[in-house]
Amino acid sequence: MSTIKHCLTVVAAVALVSGAAQANENLLELQDNSELWALQLGNYAGNRHSRLDQIDRDNVQDLRATWQFSTGVLRGHEGGPLYVGDGRLYIHTPFPNRVFALDIEDEGRIVWMYEPDQDPRVVPIMCCDTVNRGLAYADGRLFLAQADNTVIALSAEDGELLWSAKNGDHTRGESMTMSPLVVNNKVIVGNSGGEFGVRGHITAYNAETGEQEWRGYSTGPDSEVLLDPETTLMMGEPVGEADLGVSTWPEGEWEIGGGAPWGWVTYDPELNLIYYGSGNPGTWNPAQRAVDGEPADNKWSITVFARDADTGMAKWVYQKVPFDEWDYDGVNENQLIDVEMNGEERKGLAIIDRTGFGFLLDRETGELLVAEKFAPETNWATHYDMDTGRPVVDPDYSTFTQGTDVNTTDICPTAMGAKNMQPSSYSPDTGLIYAGINRICMNYEPHEVEYTSGQPYVGATLTMMPAPGDNGMEGRMGSFMAWDPVAGEVVWEVEERFAVWSGALTTAGNLAFYGTLEGYVKAVDIENGDELWRFKTPSGIIGNVNTFQHNGKQYIAVLSGVGGWAGIGLAAGLTDPEEGLGAVGVFSALEDYTKLGGVLTVFALPD
Amino acid sequence: MRTKQKQAAVVCAVAALALFMLAGKIAISNEEPRYRVEDGKVDDNIFRGYQAYTRACMACHGPDGVGSSFAPSLLRAAERRTFAEFARTVAEGQEIQPGQVMPSFSDDAFVMEHVSDIYTYLSARAAGDLGRGRPQRIEEDE
Numbered sequence: 001m002s003t004i005k006h007c008l009t010v011v012a013a014v015a016l017v018s019g020a021a022q023a024n025e026n027l028l029e030l031q032d033n034s035e036l037w038a039l040q041l042g043n044y045a046g047n048r049h050s051r052l053d054q055i056d057r058d059n060v061q062d063l064r065a066t067w068q069f070s071t072g073v074l075r076g077h078e079g080g081p082l083y084v085g086d087g088r089l090y091i092h093t094p095f096p097n098r099v100f101a102l103d104i105e106d107e108g109r110i111v112w113m114y115e116p117d118q119d120p121r122v123v124p125i126m127c128c129d130t131v132n133r134g135l136a137y138a139d140g141r142l143f144l145a146q147a148d149n150t151v152i153a154l155s156a157e158d159g160e161l162l163w164s165a166k167n168g169d170h171t172r173g174e175s176m177t178m179s180p181l182v183v184n185n186k187v188i189v190g191n192s193g194g195e196f197g198v199r200g201h202i203t204a205y206n207a208e209t210g211e212q213e214w215r216g217y218s219t220g221p222d223s224e225v226l227l228d229p230e231t232t233l234m235m236g237e238p239v240g241e242a243d244l245g246v247s248t249w250p251e252g253e254w255e256i257g258g259g260a261p262w263g264w265v266t267y268d269p270e271l272n273l274i275y276y277g278s279g280n281p282g283t284w285n286p287a288q289r290a291v292d293g294e295p296a297d298n299k300w301s302i303t304v305f306a307r308d309a310d311t312g313m314a315k316w317v318y319q320k321v322p323f324d325e326w327d328y329d330g331v332n333e334n335q336l337i338d339v340e341m342n343g344e345e346r347k348g349l350a351i352i353d354r355t356g357f358g359f360l361l362d363r364e365t366g367e368l369l370v371a372e373k374f375a376p377e378t379n380w381a382t383h384y385d386m387d388t389g390r391p392v393v394d395p396d397y398s399t400f401t402q403g404t405d406v407n408t409t410d411i412c413p414t415a416m417g418a419k420n421m422q423p424s425s426y427s428p429d430t431g432l433i434y435a436g437i438n439r440i441c442m443n444y445e446p447h448e449v450e451y452t453s454g455q456p457y458v459g460a461t462l463t464m465m466p467a468p469g470d471n472g473m474e475g476r477m478g479s480f481m482a483w484d485p486v487a488g489e490v491v492w493e494v495e496e497r498f499a500v501w502s503g504a505l506t507t508a509g510n511l512a513f514y515g516t517l518e519g520y521v522k523a524v525d526i527e528n529g530d531e532l533w534r535f536k537t538p539s540g541i542i543g544n545v546n547t548f549q550h551n552g553k554q555y556i557a558v559l560s561g562v563g564g565w566a567g568i569g570l571a572a573g574l575t576d577p578e579e580g581l582g583a584v585g586v587f588s589a590l591e592d593y594t595k596l597g598g599v600l601t602v603f604a605l606p607d
Numbered sequence: 608m609r610t611k612q613k614q615a616a617v618v619c620a621v622a623a624l625a626l627f628m629l630a631g632k633i634a635i636s637n638e639e640p641r642y643r644v645e646d647g648k649v650d651d652n653i654f655r656g657y658q659a660y661t662r663a664c665m666a667c668h669g670p671d672g673v674g675s676s677f678a679p680s681l682l683r684a685a686e687r688r689t690f691a692e693f694a695r696t697v698a699e700g701q702e703i704q705p706g707q708v709m710p711s712f713s714d715d716a717f718v719m720e721h722v723s724d725i726y727t728y729l730s731a732r733a734a735g736d737l738g739r740g741r742p743q744r745i746e747e748d749e
Contacts, residue, residue, distance in 0.1 A: 074704075096705075120702065120708055124710035443741070456663075461658070463740060567676025567677060568666070568669055568676060569670065569675070571673070571674060571676050572671075572680075590676070596676060
């Protein structure tokens with residue numbers, strides 16, 4: 001047994017004795033140990049970077065699968081394995097949300113398995129597959145956000161259920177897909193259900209007891225959003241006006257206003273702020289969210305929130321897309337990176353956004369510093385006004401201007417976003433962000449829709465096609481890119497046949513890893529994107545590539561298992577927009593490459 | 608669209624469908640679906656079926672009825688299933704494999720009103736009379 005394991009056991013024991021130990025102290029320790037992968041995003045800052053360098057540019061071609069494990073679940077597998085130094089990998093599955101503890105030293109023998117008992121009626125209200133983005137760990141406990149809105153804590157030792165808390169109601173369209181984050185002895189988790197007219201909220205539960213500590217809504221009165229118009233900042237100034245979460249909606253619409261924060265949460269321990277984005281507003285038909293026939297901001301949908309981790313109070317807000325007309329769901333991860341800009345050190349927050357724009361904000365004040373297109377086909381907005389922080393929308397691609405029951409064509413990017421939830425990676429060595437990208441555009445036709453509790457509340461139909469060919473990527477629907485968050489420029493980019501829907505990883509071995517929808521895990525040179533190694537897993541990858549070191553050996557591990565929105569949209573290929581009526585799926589069909597099935601694959605160099 | 612009269616009609620239609628199903632017969636169950644496609648343009652039934660499909664079914668069954676990683680192709684279903692079988696599945700839902708859930712639409716007036724249009728649209732797609740994408744109506748642009 002490694003010394004690390006003993007050392008950790010001691011740490012865990014001390015934490016248990018002292019009782020009130022802050023969970024983030026434990027996690028801070030774990031994230032600083034480069035051998036571990038204790039958080040889904042690698043660290044609180046969301047960087048998905050590892051300082052391990054045993055596997056490097058020179059030997060990566062020798063990397064081989066050491067063992068594989070089938071989860072027995074067919075749906076899309078997002079998220080990835082956790083390694084906290086106890087000789088096990090902890091993994092999860094989509095609905096029915098199994099949790100496995102696997103023995104690394106016995107090639108994945110099941111130490112224990114937990115399977116919750118959930119109402120299958122939650123399955124059809126999960127709009128885009130029954131995915132789950134993974135476990136959180138702190139102080140010997142594992143935390144999971146079940147599809148049926150139950151937050152649970154399990155003993156990592158034996159899988160015993162320690163507590164459970166009800167976070168929502170699936171009969172009203174609420175569900176959960178996200179990975180919780182543990183901060184200051186609180187488990188922070190948000191709801192899903194933006195396509196069912198839910199009201200988005202993020203909630204903190206006591207990590208030891210499961211008691212609710214605070215809840216902040218994405219819409220509604222300030223008292224429930226946990227926002228103070230005199231002190232909460234927007235673009236560096238106080239918000240000013242009260243209850244914008246009510247007044248920027250037609251009468252009562254905020255109650256079904258969406259803004260579900262189903263993506264990743266990051267945390268800055270020095271500022272004691274958590275960061276996350278809220279989802280799309282209620283119906284996709286913008287006309288039903290207009291006030292007096294005019295566009296209305298629908299606050300605080302598609303908004304980056306910086307909240308005090310202990311009270312939930314919003315320190316600042318930045319609405320990326322006021323009055324959404326394209327379903328540019330604002331949940332993408334907020335990477336916390338320290339940058340130098342115009343000779344000044346800044347605490348930055350970088351987003352590779354659904355909208356096709358790469359943002360850089362000041363994470364202390366929420367000021368917008370950079371907003372540039374990373375996907376050149378992006379056309380819904382020409383640019384962002386850096387003084388107001390608002391996008392300048394092109395009326396040709398405004399589905400509100402074009403109108404209800406009008407098919408607005410050739411909007412880029414698609415509602416899937418130029419990047420979806422797949423979390424990016426930041427390398428402090430290169431100062432660049434690495435991300436999987438979708439190169440897909442859409443036609444969008446809004447229609448009137450009536451709200452019925454528990455029923456879809458969508459109000460638009462859309463068709464998707466690959467981004468236009470003049471981007472030099474004929475027939476390609478994805479890419480993997482290196483992005484300079486300060487200059488706002490793509491540094492290099494490699495093409496992929498399909499949208500890249502997996503989380504990225506960078507390592508001190510000068511490597512970047514990602515997975516493809518066909519099922520390849522790839523390692524590329526961090527300097528230029530040259531492919532150095534690939535392996536075909538049994539099914540398409542929408543999970544994240546993670547790394548850790550156990551008994552002196554570095555491992556790479558990934559969950560494969562195609563599904564999610566990518567699987568629904570791309571299974572049978574897309575049509576050629578030029579072909580018009582009668583088009584067949586000329587662009588590669590995902591179903592020709594891969595089928596369903598969740599598998600964990602663990603790689604290492606030969607001895 | 609949303610008048611009281613229409614609502615009442617829908618409720619009646621649903622009730623009628625349910626009755627037919629109870630009696631084990633649906634008036635048109637053994638007939639080939641009738642539709643008109645001219646120069647790639649479609650009649651109102653198909654167009655309404657396309658709209659209803661994209662609004663209510665596409666999120667799971669994928670674009671244009673082709674199926675997805677989440678739910679099977681409905682082109683195949685339209686070929687292999689009678690309208691009665693098809694309508695029963697839509698009304699009652701289905702879960703053959705655990706966790707693979709086709710919801711029941713019996714409470715969804717919009718869908719129940721359009722089941723036969725959806726079936727017609729999918730049949731036209733399955734027969735190869737209609738390609739992928741948003742079809743144009745025969746009256747449009749004329």
